[in-house]
Amino acid sequence: MVGRDTLSCDTVTIPLNLPDKPALEGLEAKWRTRWDADGTYRFDRTRDRAEVYAIDTPPPTVSGSLHVGHVFSYTHTDVIARFQRMRGRAVFYPMGWDDNGLPTERRVQNFFGVKCDPSLPYVAGFEPPATPGKQAIPVSRPNFIELCIRLTEADERAFEDLWRQLGLSVDWSHTYATIGPRAQRISQAAFLRLLARGGAYQLEAPTLWDVDFRTAVAQAELEDREQPGAYHRLRFATEDGTGGVEIETTRPELLPACVALVAHPDDERYRPLFGTTVVTPLFGVKVPVVAHALAEPDRGSGIAMICTFGDITDVTWWRELSLPVRAVIQTNGSLRPVEWGTPGWESVDPAGAQAAYDQMAGLYVSKARGPVVELLRASGALIGEPRPITHAVKFYEKGDRPLEIVTSRQWFIRTMEHREALLARGRELAWYPDYMRGRLENWINGLSGDWCVSRQRFFGVPFPLWYPVGPDGQIDYAHPIAPGEARLPIDPSTDVPDGYRADQRGQPGGFVGDPDVMDTWATSSLTPQIAGGWLEDDDLFARVFPMDLRPQGHDIIRTWLFSTVLRAHLEANTLPWTHAAVSGWVLDPDRKKMSKSKGNVVTPKGLLDEHGSDGVRYWAASARPGTDTSFDPAQMKVGRRLAIKLLNASRFALLQTEPVGAITEPLDRGMLTALARLVDDATAQMEDYDYARVLERTERFFWSFCDDYLELVKARRYGDFTPEGAASANSAMRVALSVLLRLFAPYLPFVTEEVWSWWQPGSVHRAAWPAGAEVAREISGEDAGAAVVLEQTQAALAEVRRVRSLQKRGSKSVIAAAVLPSACAGLAQQDFVAALHIQALSFADVAEPVLTFAEEPTA
RNA sequence: GGGCGGUUAGCUCAGCUGGUAGAGCACCGGCUUUACACGCCGGCUGUCACAGGUUCGAGUCCUGUACCGCCCACCA
Numbered sequence: 032m033v034g035r036d037t038l039s040c041d042t043v044t045i046p047l048n049l050p051d052k053p054a055l056e057g058l059e060a061k062w063r064t065r066w067d068a069d070g071t072y073r074f075d076r077t078r079d080r081a082e083v084y085a086i087d088t089p090p091p092t093v094s095g096s097l098h099v100g101h102v103f104s105y106t107h108t109d110v111i112a113r114f115q116r117m118r119g120r121a122v123f124y125p126m127g128w129d130d131n132g133l134p135t136e137r138r139v140q141n142f143f144g145v146k147c148d149p150s151l152p153y154v155a156g157f158e159p160p161a162t163p164g165k166q167a168i169p170v171s172r173p174n175f176i177e178l179c180i181r182l183t184e185a186d187e188r189a190f191e192d193l194w195r196q197l198g199l200s201v202d203w204s205h206t207y208a209t210i211g212p213r214a215q216r217i218s219q220a221a222f223l224r225l226l227a228r229g230g231a232y233q234l235e236a237p238t239l240w241d242v243d244f245r246t247a248v249a250q251a252e253l254e255d256r257e258q259p260g261a262y263h264r265l266r267f268a269t270e271d272g273t274g275g276v277e278i279e280t281t282r283p284e285l286l287p288a289c290v291a292l293v294a295h296p297d298d299e300r301y302r303p304l305f306g307t308t309v310v311t312p313l314f315g316v317k318v319p320v321v322a323h324a325l326a327e328p329d330r331g332s333g334i335a336m337i338c339t340f341g342d343i344t345d346v347t348w349w350r351e352l353s354l355p356v357r358a359v360i361q362t363n364g365s366l367r368p369v370e371w372g373t374p375g376w377e378s379v380d381p382a383g384a385q386a387a388y389d390q391m392a393g394l395y396v397s398k399a400r401g402p403v404v405e406l407l408r409a410s411g412a413l414i415g416e417p418r419p420i421t422h423a424v425k426f427y428e429k430g431d432r433p434l435e436i437v438t439s440r441q442w443f444i445r446t447m448e449h450r451e452a453l454l455a456r457g458r459e460l461a462w463y464p465d466y467m468r469g470r471l472e473n474w475i476n477g478l479s480g481d482w483c484v485s486r487q488r489f490f491g492v493p494f495p496l497w498y499p500v501g502p503d504g505q506i507d508y509a510h511p512i513a514p515g516e517a518r519l520p521i522d523p524s525t526d527v528p529d530g531y532r533a534d535q536r537g538q539p540g541g542f543v544g545d546p547d548v549m550d551t552w553a554t555s556s557l558t559p560q561i562a563g564g565w566l567e568d569d570d571l572f573a574r575v576f577p578m579d580l581r582p583q584g585h586d587i588i589r590t591w592l593f594s595t596v597l598r599a600h601l602e603a604n605t606l607p608w609t610h611a612a613v614s615g616w617v618l619d620p621d622r623k624k625m626s627k628s629k630g631n632v633v634t635p636k637g638l639l640d641e642h643g644s645d646g647v648r649y650w651a652a653s654a655r656p657g658t659d660t661s662f663d664p665a666q667m668k669v670g671r672r673l674a675i676k677l678l679n680a681s682r683f684a685l686l687q688t689e690p691v692g693a694i695t696e697p698l699d700r701g702m703l704t705a706l707a708r709l710v711d712d713a714t715a716q717m718e719d720y721d722y723a724r725v726l727e728r729t730e731r732f733f734w735s736f737c738d739d740y741l742e743l744v745k746a747r748r749y750g751d752f753t754p755e756g757a758a759s760a761n762s763a764m765r766v767a768l769s770v771l772l773r774l775f776a777p778y779l780p781f782v783t784e785e786v787w788s789w790w791q792p793g794s795v796h797r798a799a800w801p802a803g804a805e806v807a808r809e810i811s812g813e814d815a816g817a818a819v820v821l822e823q824t825q826a827a828l829a830e831v832r833r834v835r836s837l838q839k840r841g842s843k844s845v846i847a848a849a850v851l852p853s854a855c856a857g858l859a860q861q862d863f864v865a866a867l868h869i870q871a872l873s874f875a876d877v878a879e880p881v882l883t884f885a886e887e888p889t890a
Numbered sequence: 891g892g893g894c895g896g897u898u899a900g901c902u903c904a905g906c907u908g909g910u911a912g913a914g915c916a917c918c919g920g921c922u923u924u925a926c927a928c929g930c931c932g933g934c935u936g937u938c939a940c941a942g943g944u945u946c947g948a949g950u951c952c953u954g955u956a957c958c959g960c961c962c963a964c965c966a
Binding site: 683 | 892894895896901902904906913914915916919920921923924926929931932959960961962963964965966
């Protein structure tokens with residue numbers, strides 16, 4: 032243990048260095064430099080796992096800017112880190128930078144005027160133009176990633192600077208980037224291991240598709256948005272033409288992709304139709320009427336058309352009812368060309384179908400709706416007019432147009448078969464607050480398919496695979512070629528598989544690289560492994576994994592938390608960490624999440640400059656774990672005032688160093704008894720991650736310490752009575768100060784370190800977290816009787832002050848006679864009388880103090 | 891539709907295992923007190939969302955309702 036574990040004040044040898052006029056200004060700059068130079072927060076990697084506290088820090092997205100929400104939640108983590116460090120743990124507190132993914136891709140494109148083209152070979156020493164040209168220059172993926180790292184370096188420096196100003200006790204020698212070589216290597220190795228064990232597979236299947244980004248997306252990346260739409264009632268004729276059935280749809284443009292109608296098996300209205308065939312309007316396609324339990328009798332007309340594919344339900348029906356595919360949507364969202372009358376596109380009227388379809392082909396799906404509705408209306412198949420509605424439509428969370436479902440070849444990680452095990456992991460994990468566990472369970476129970484991890488993007492971690500090309504030029508996806516782990520990371524678009532030559536790329540008998548990159552969560556789900564040195568530094572990894580803490584926001588439980596639990600479960604058969612601390616959001620005064628735009632108006636830097644880092648941290652740390660919190664500069668001012676008070680009260684406590692000695696006075700012993708109890712409570716609550724409560728209670732004690740206790744002992748410590756009395760007060764004050772500084776240290780690292788440096792060796796952040804027993808030892812055990820004396824004295828003080836104030840007397844007024852309720856008779860008379868300038872004190876059966884003031888000296 | 895959280899003083903929020911409502915801010919009044927005017931003392935402010943129930947006693951436990959927020963859902 033680095034810190035001192037004794038409180039004996041008389042052992043302090045460093046010379047007192049009290050400033051005349053202490054101030055907060057300049058403390059951030061002073062101490063961050065000092066901590067850096069002293070390696071105060073360096074991780075001690077010689078310590079055993081049991082002595083380590085490892086944190087899986089969320090890597091902020093470097094292509095954005097830090098906002099108030101970051102300052103808020105990272106402060107929570109830092110408070111915990113500092114507490115654990117003072118508890119004697121070696122804190123592994125790395126920092127990551129998230130530069131993998133679409134936001135960075137866009138920024139690199141715009142900033143350098145380039146675009147990623149994985150078909151190009153790597154060019155060593157490539158330099159982008161000084162100013163981006165109109166025409167984007169195509170570059171290879173490795174070159175693109177190099178540019179990304181170059182661009183984000185500047186952002187990372189700015190972020191690091193802000194974090195240091197905020198006082199995060201991160202070990203800056205442990206950083207990683209999610210697109211860096213280490214993250215790529217680990218992402219690829221983890222994938223290959225999964226593949227080798229059968230935990231990953233590729234499949235040609237309908238998947239959720241963003242038509243703008245032209246990539247598959249995963250269930251976790253979806254969001255619902257309310258969109259205007261309309262119910263269209265369409266009439267399908269029976270095969271013999273004598274009857275018909277009416278369905279309702281919001282997507283009439285998918286009519287050419289209709290493969291069946293479906294109703295609930297128990298629906299009496301449609302039961303006679305099951306097994307029969309109806310004919311689609313306009314296109315004349317014969318489709319069966321089928322039954323499936325997912326069809327809801329009370330929705331629309333109770334019978335729906337199944338298209339390939341309009342939504343996820345269509346996929347379910349298609350799969351479970353073994354229906355044919357009649358896909359019309361292309362990867363760019365437009366309707367593909369179709370030759371009606373050819374296999375798969377049979378029609379009772381091919382010419383009519385072609386004429387109708389030609390008015391839609393090539394149009395983006397939503398644009399095709401107008402023409403098809405017109406045709407339906409003209410044909411009489413549209414019953415009544417469309418009825419406008421608003422309904423939820425699925426979007427890619429970063430996308431602008433509704434998701435479509437397109438059939439394509441994708442990589443999946445098996446998740447469905449692990450659902451029970453993952454739910455058990457969720458129960459095994461300690462959650463703060465506990466109810467957040469429900470979010471994970473909710474999500475796992477709602478999973479509808481395996482995790483689609485491939486993306487048809489250019490920037491990201493590539494799949495480390497090639498495929499043989501047959502003599503006929505066909506790509507053999509069934510037999511992927513994987514590199515040995517020692518070769519990782521690789522980029523199959525430029526690297527060549529063992530046993531092949533570069534000139535065999537794309538040639539019959541040669542190979543091709545997998546063109547896709549991984550979902551960013553496929554990398555982010557491995558942050559404990561990346562930060563902990565998996566596959567690279569076994570010694571480090573053994574000391575930090577599984578980690579202790581995952582701090583994160585509640586909005587990414589279904590993505591980051593879930594996927595990290597999944598990967599650790601699959602790879603290591605363990606939880607990735609034992610605790611998850613979920614922080615809330617910062618809300619603006621309208622009770623909405625502080626948005627980027629508003630967040631940029633209030634920059635974190637500006638806040639730290641204005642209120643001081645300790646002040647801002649105070650506001651953040653006042654919020655209970657998981658609770659959404661208002662952005663409140665007033666609280667930051669309160670925090671700043673607390674820091675200033677700490678400076679001044681400390682100065683007072685240290686102002687007079689002599690004499691010191693045994694703590695004998697009941698008032699002093701009572702104060703330390705209360706403090707010992709506070710420390711025990713605070714420790715228990717900190718262990719339970721309830722840092723906000725500890726701050727509140729420590730603060731409450733501290734203000735009372737200042738305004739009551741210090742005022743009461745002032746005369747005695749100045750030597751107005753006996754040397755023994757003064758010694759008792761001086762010693763008690765120093766014990767209390769030492770303890771209070773350490774209790775506040777996780778919250779207010781700058782001011783506590785400053786004060787600590789006046790009179791103590793080393794850093795307060797390496798000092799031992801106080802224990803109640805240590806405080807009690809100073810007075811040879813808790814003194815319950817003295818605690819009562821303190822309580823009575825404080826209560827009497829408040830009462831006399833109140834009466835005095837109501838009588839509009841100043842605090843200097845001399846009280847010739849004070850009569851107090853008998854219940855106060857046990858108070859510390861000498862200190863009490865001196866602090867209130869009481870000449871004669873007596874007790875009687877009165878409800879409140881009766882004060883007789885001496886004549887005011889005439890001014 | 892399912893689930894979770896919230897509803898306490900004008901504002902922001904504490905109130906842990908049930909025992910006569912709390913803090914800070916704001917507001918008002920007082921104090922040139924030798925650690926601090928970036929300070930100190932005091933005052934004002936509440937049918938603890940609503941309705942039932944359990945209990946000697948409920949802000950605190952149970953049931954239901956309303957509103958706010960969030961998460962999830964196979965919304966034809």
